[in-house]
Amino acid sequence: MVAAFGHSDQMLQYQIVMAVVAVSGLLAGAFSHEKLIDTALYRDLVEICNDLLWEFDAAGHLRELRGKFAKSLEFRDFWLGLSWKDWVVFEQPETDLAALRAALAERQPFQHLVLCVRLPGQERWAWTRNSGVPLFDEDGEFVGYRGATVDISDQKQAEALHKKAEALLQTYDETLEARVEAKVEERTRILAEVSLRNWRLANYDQLTSLPNRNLLFEHLRKGLQQARRQWRLLAILLVDLDGFKQVNDTLGHDAGDELLQQVAARLQQCVRATDTAARLGGDEFTVLLQDLEAPEAAAAVAQKIIDRLAEPFLLGSASAAITASVGIAL
Known part of the structure; x- marks a missing residue:
C-alpha cells in the first residue's frame, strides 16, 4: 500500500x-x-x-x-x-x-x-x-x-400540635355552642313558663282554677261568632249561691274557700268539655253553653246544677248545705 x-x-x-x-x-x-x-x-x-x-x-x-x-x-x-x-x-x-x-x-x-x-x-x-x-x-x-x-x-x-390545637378549638367551639344552645333553650323555656304563668294569672281564678271574667268574655265572643255562622243556640247561666255567706261567717274563711273550690268542681261535672264554667267573683259563677239545639237543653243543665249544688258539702270535720239560683240568657 x-x-x-x-x-x-x-x-x-x-x-x-x-x-x-x-x-x-x-x-x-x-x-x-x-x-x-x-x-x-x-x-x-x-x-x-x-x-x-x-x-x-x-x-x-x-x-x-x-x-x-x-x-x-x-x-x-x-x-x-x-x-x-x-x-x-x-x-x-x-x-x-x-x-x-x-x-x-x-x-x-x-x-x-x-x-x-x-x-x-x-x-x-x-x-x-x-x-x-x-x-x-x-x-x-x-x-x-x-x-x-x-x-x-x-x-x-408541629403539624400534630397544630391539628391537636384545631381539634381542641373545635371541641371548645362545639362545647361553647352546645352551652349557648342549652342556655337559649333554658331561657326560652323559662320565658315560656313565665308567659304561660302570666297568662293564667290574667285569665284564671286563683282559688278555683276556673276561667275568670277575661277568659269568659273571650269564649263568649268566639261562641257568639260560631253561633251566628252555624245557626245554633248559645246560653249563659248565671249561678248565685244562697247560704254561702252564712257558711263563711260560721265556719271561717278557709271553709268558705274550700266550699267555693268544691262548687267549681261540681259545676265542671255538670257541663260538657266544650262548655265553660267561670267564676266572676265572690260567690257568683257563670256557665257558657255552646252549640245547643233547643232552649230546653239549657234548662236541663240549669236544673242539673241546682240539684248537684243542693247536695251537702264536707268541709273538713264539718258539713254545710247551700242552694243555688240559676238565671238563663239565650
Whole structure:
C-alpha cells in the first residue's frame, strides 16, 4: 500500500492520522476534565449538604452514606449491606410507602416521599422526606438508587400540635355552642313558663282554677261568632249561691274557700268539655253553653246544677248545705 503512493501522499496520510489522534486526545481530555469538575462539585455539595445522602445497590442494600447528617450519626461499617426495608417503619400509617414501592418496582425517580424511618444510631424513629433517582451503568444496566433524606420530625410534630390545637378549638367551639344552645333553650323555656304563668294569672281564678271574667268574655265572643255562622243556640247561666255567706261567717274563711273550690268542681261535672264554667267573683259563677239545639237543653243543665249544688258539702270535720239560683240568657 505504501508502494502505491508517492512521498507526498505518504506525508499527507501521516498528517491525517496524527490529526485524528490529536483530536481524540483532546476530546478524551475534555471529557476527563468535565468529569473531574463534576466530581469535585459533587464532593463540595456533599460536604456542605445537611441532608442524609445515601446510595443503595440494585438489590436494595446500603452502599454509602454521605453528608453532614451522616457524620452526626457516627457511621458504623455494619450498616453497609443492610436493606432499605431495615430502615423503614412499615407499621406507621399516613406515609408514602406505597408510592415508594411503585417507584422502585418501575425503577423510576421519586421525590418528596414522606416515610417513617429508623435512622442509623437513633433509638427513636423519625419522620423524613425522601427523594431518589435510579442509577444505570454505561451498558444501561440498573445498579441501584442514589438520593437524599431530610429529617422533618420537628415539622411533623408541629403539624400534630397544630391539628391537636384545631381539634381542641373545635371541641371548645362545639362545647361553647352546645352551652349557648342549652342556655337559649333554658331561657326560652323559662320565658315560656313565665308567659304561660302570666297568662293564667290574667285569665284564671286563683282559688278555683276556673276561667275568670277575661277568659269568659273571650269564649263568649268566639261562641257568639260560631253561633251566628252555624245557626245554633248559645246560653249563659248565671249561678248565685244562697247560704254561702252564712257558711263563711260560721265556719271561717278557709271553709268558705274550700266550699267555693268544691262548687267549681261540681259545676265542671255538670257541663260538657266544650262548655265553660267561670267564676266572676265572690260567690257568683257563670256557665257558657255552646252549640245547643233547643232552649230546653239549657234548662236541663240549669236544673242539673241546682240539684248537684243542693247536695251537702264536707268541709273538713264539718258539713254545710247551700242552694243555688240559676238565671238563663239565650
